[in-house]
Amino acid sequence: MIVRERPSGIRLFFAMRGSILGQIKWTLAANVALALLVTLSHGRLFEYKLQVSALPFSLIGLPLAIFLGFRNNACYDRYWEARKLWGDILLRGRSLARQVLTLIDAPTDATAEAALDERRRMVRRMAAFAHALKHQLRGTPDVDGQVARWLDRGEGDALASVSNKPAGLMLRMAQDLASCRRQGRVDSMLAASIDATLSGLTAAAASCERIKNSPLPFPYTLLLHRTAHLYCFLLPFGLVDSMGALTPVVVAIVAYTFFGLDAVGDEIEEPFGLRANDLPLDAICRTLEIDLLQSLGETDVPPPLEPVDCCLM
Template identity: 45%
Template sequence: MPFSLIGITLAIFLGFRNSTAYARYWEARTLWGMVLTHTRTLTRQALSLTSDSAQARPLVYRLCVFVHALKHQLRATDARGDVAMFLSPGECERVTQARFPASVALLLADEWLGQRLRQGQIAPVIVPALQRPLEQLSNALGGGERIASTPIPFTYSVIIHRSIYLYCFWLPFGLVDSIGFMTPVIVCFIAYTFFALEALGAELEDPFGMEANDLALEGMSYMIESTLLEMLDEPPRTAQPQVRNFVLH
């Protein structure tokens, strides 16, 4: 009876942790879906609503920079290689030297809108329509930063990890009288289930990492870049990433 009660309690705690980890993973994926949708929307509006569609090209490049800068910012990696493909040296330094490069890239896109408005290439009445996708991109950026900077409390994970070890260590003593020689088989199966669930939660709680089960940010950023440049009749500039296989470590 004590082992049954403890096992049910551990299962509940593991289920809660895995649900929390998956919620973070799915929210991160939803935010990147927002980035795709609103960059497409802004590109389409810029190409169709400006008096000179050729002037929309710098905006599309800056949106590509925002996507790659967001990827690198969430992973704390260097964005210079990707950013330099789309911006002038001065603008590239401005983005890559910033503490939050994705915010600066979004500011460059907003500056483009202000310049077109002052030059009379965009009617003031349609400015709110162009601002809404920028606001949504800012919301996606803030949501990604919140997930990346707020991990699941370490003490919570440690308590579950140690409790599982102790439970699996003492479990054979509670089962041997009732199931006899089948005790090692049943214990191994139960231990594997608990440790697999714990590993699953650990894999999913940081969706922006570079492990096999994390979000494929390289593939998503490449896809967004490709669809934006396709509207300009241009090929993608970054290399297509390889498809990753998902594994449970």
């Protein structure tokens, strides 16, 4: 996610970090080059004058802009829903730590207190759950052991063979909650409230999976993509008679707008990736880590992640 002060005035025109221009620059350059050739030849191709009326471009341009706007709204809805879901995960993760540490009684056995306290295991599993969900949504391997370091060695090895690791961690937390209930360390009504928090986390993870696995219909995206390119590359022939030498300038502005809208939709349609404008899942997981460790009384906690070159991952 791009994190920077909003530029103002003339600086707005020269802001490149987070701009969509880097993705469309070659297509835009080709379009402007074609407009220059058409202007220099005054719309002639092999000595034949191409008579193209500007009317079709007026009829197509407005609906194209409207449909590109509709698509971008749909893509932003996916992006914003994904951000709200991760905000919900952060909220429920903090609530889970508070509930587990205050509603479940500590074990009486000193050995259990040191090594087998289900409360601490559940809180640490919450951090593992966030990292496991992050890697699952991004489709990235956990090469740094971000999940395993929050788990007991045996549990980490067992989790490696589980295909849906977030669901596996939720199951283990529910099993620990049931164990505390059998030991009489938590009242059944209080256990139900903790289980509701676990269910909310599972629902948020499933909703994130729905966003990842259900992209916008490909034919709709392809139709707009093709139409935008055909429109912009044919536009010089429709403008050259009326605009003359200004044709490349007008084409550049129109092409930047249409190509940019098309690329912005592609950029935010999949919010869980590793691109500059995707959600900062690493930073969200780090924030949750800090909160969970401090709830356990830890003082050696990692610092929050800071933007690097205006980009927070």
